[in-house]
Amino acid sequence: MPGTMLAMNETLTIARLGARGDGIAETPTGQVFVPYTLPGETVRVVRDGERGQLVEIIAPAQSRIAAICPLFTRCGGCAAQHMAPGLYSEWKRQQVVTALGRAGIEAPVAEIVDAHGAGRRRVTFHARREGIGMLVGFMQARSHDLIAVEACPVLAPGLVRAPAVAQLLANRLGGSNKPLDLQITASDGGLDVDIRGHGPAGDKLRLSLTEAAERLDLARLAMHGEIIVERRPPLQRMGKASVAPASGGFLQATVTGEETIAALVLAALPKAKHVADLFAGCGPFSFRLAERMKVLAVESDKAAILALTRAAGATQGLKPIAAEVRDLFRRPLLEHELNGFDAVVLDPPRAGAEAQAKRLAASKLGTVVYVSCDAGTFARDAAILIAGGYALEGVTPVDQFRYSAHIELVGVFRRPKKY
Template sequence: MAEQVTIKRLGAKADGVAEGASGPVFVPKVLPGETVTIERDGAHARLVSVDTASPERETPFCPYFDACGGCATQHMKHGFYQAWKQETLVHTLRQARIEAPIDPLIDAHGDGRRRVTLHVRFPDRAMHVGYMEARSHQIVEIAFCPIAETTLKEQAPGIARAIGEHLKGARKPLDIQITTTQTGFDVDVRGHGPLKDKDCLSLIDLAARLDLSRLSIHGDVIVERRPPAILMGRAAVVPPAGSFLQATRLGEETLAGLVTEACERSKRVADLFAGSGPFSLRLAAKSEVHAVEYDQGSMAALDKAFRATPGLRRISTEARDLFRRPLLTPELNAFDAVVLDPPRAGAEAQVKQLALSKVPLVVSVSCDAATFARDAAILIGSGYRLERVVPVDQFKHSPHLEVVGILRKDVVKKRR
């Protein structure tokens, strides 16, 4: 049943919050002060119409915005959007009782997302290719994605559809990750499972017709026609298929710039949760680096890129699960700085060891403000000062935000 409500505020996920008779109700793609008609589904609602619009509302630039679950904020004017993102970080830190200077939001969207994941589903006799609706498994079919890089924007749906056609016999749900690299598209397909030899041969032919650099299934390479290289500083890295990558080129450059600036006087740096080396390979221009990451393939890619790039200081690598086996205090004390860039869950176990250490500088990079605040609070409680917090918006048009925090502690090191 339809009902009319007034939006009071925005939540952390960009949903509008209205007060209903049975409690708060969350409405997507609305703004504070708007009167809207909704259809409830428990605590969530579907937007039927905007009856009284906010002056901060603008027309979304993507024709799929109303249906697609990928973007959440295209209806916000730019100034309002930036202020809202900044305020969500301020609020999160305040809740954790953290006071620190916060820089203005940095727009790091650049040319757009360099990786997209399209879904192929077979709910009926037809094949459907696109993104999913918000809070749904229904597919919104798209012809292009305007927030992706130019080369990816219009070609990605066609690539996903061509691969889906080749694998539709099994009628399994497929997730097709497509990444732009220096040598073309790197494609990893998830959901199908092991392939028969004839299917592999068919996909090899398809990769040639589509001029893909690399095609893999669940990270297992089917064919690599050209090494799909990613530039990280002066180094060219070929990451493992489907491995982690910062969302935009400018986002990576911005985060790495903040990290290297903070560590410019550090002789020996530990880069923890290092991935394939976006920070390590830039830090090594001035510092000796020890890179630690769970994924052995990422460590191998980093090591290979380091050895092929002249002029860098030594980078040592270690494949290690930092959630189960964090670096211990005696290991940490060998470094002048530690860089952390954990997954969304944060780095609580590692941070507890850092809190006991004599490391004078910690640079914390996080894609989740709440876990950033939790981990920073642990370090602050052990004597670190949070000197600077920088919000970096590489996930533009979404509620997600990158945060860089610089923490220092005065330590007295024993003379040898």
């Protein structure tokens, strides 16, 4: 095709890291992105346009360290096992600084908080038929092909059996010849599994899966969120509450991550007495907030709100928690509703909370604590809040996705006292 560059072998010097963790080299014909390389390194690559495949590290950087997993560079789950801790932390922090800068925002950005803890408590395995058997594993780097995984060093100890469990369940479902996703979560009651991609289960399959759940000693097994069998409640501790989230429902990636973010949220609200928790999920912040103040929890997912209200009814020593099912993208809380609270906490998905930010900007609410998993949409929404009279007091990056390019953050916005 006209304009397409043919693959060629080149020697490059890496200038800096990109947002995805790729090394970036500047050349007369433009930038070249080379995965698994570091600033200052001289490397030989096979180049295809702006992408480079690493062939050889001619001169390694001092910030290069040995990976902890033998599958690193083949498995697509981790991007940064080769980075020394100092470089790694600054790379992640810089993502937040860069996103704010692009939005024209100047605000203090704290050092990154390590919230990996014991490891990730949830993992998704993919399963595909390969010949006469089912191949179960993770996606290969920059590919839709699978790589078998027997163990993963970033997972919490409660998931040590997860690869074997995923393989056995995939074998039971192999007759459908459909690609499957098996989400496995470590809970206080044991492994909680939700299978996607198969479609409805008939009576024969339900019986087979129930037998498998017994054999594997699972807490709960579901397909597309529909429970096949629940042998024990798959409880997650959230402050004083023990919550059984909806099957496949949202959870923070690590226990330490959830605790760290919640502590930052609470620290920003020392005097609040009545708070709205928007995009509340099943209550990771609501329950901790309710130890000190009244809470309205708002979430579009009915199953999440049901899990929250059930746990709230069974938990002693909390201030009142009211709950509302509401799509905050289509029906954000309006100014007259917001003005009745001391503060708002919001933790939207990656798309951010643009509609709600506009209503907050038009309100007289004094404090907004914004938890985000996407620095770009956070910066967009932060600009809306700042234009509406808020000051961004500071941002704290929180790393609960170790070795990946993902970063969480907590931003605190306050209005001047005249409001």
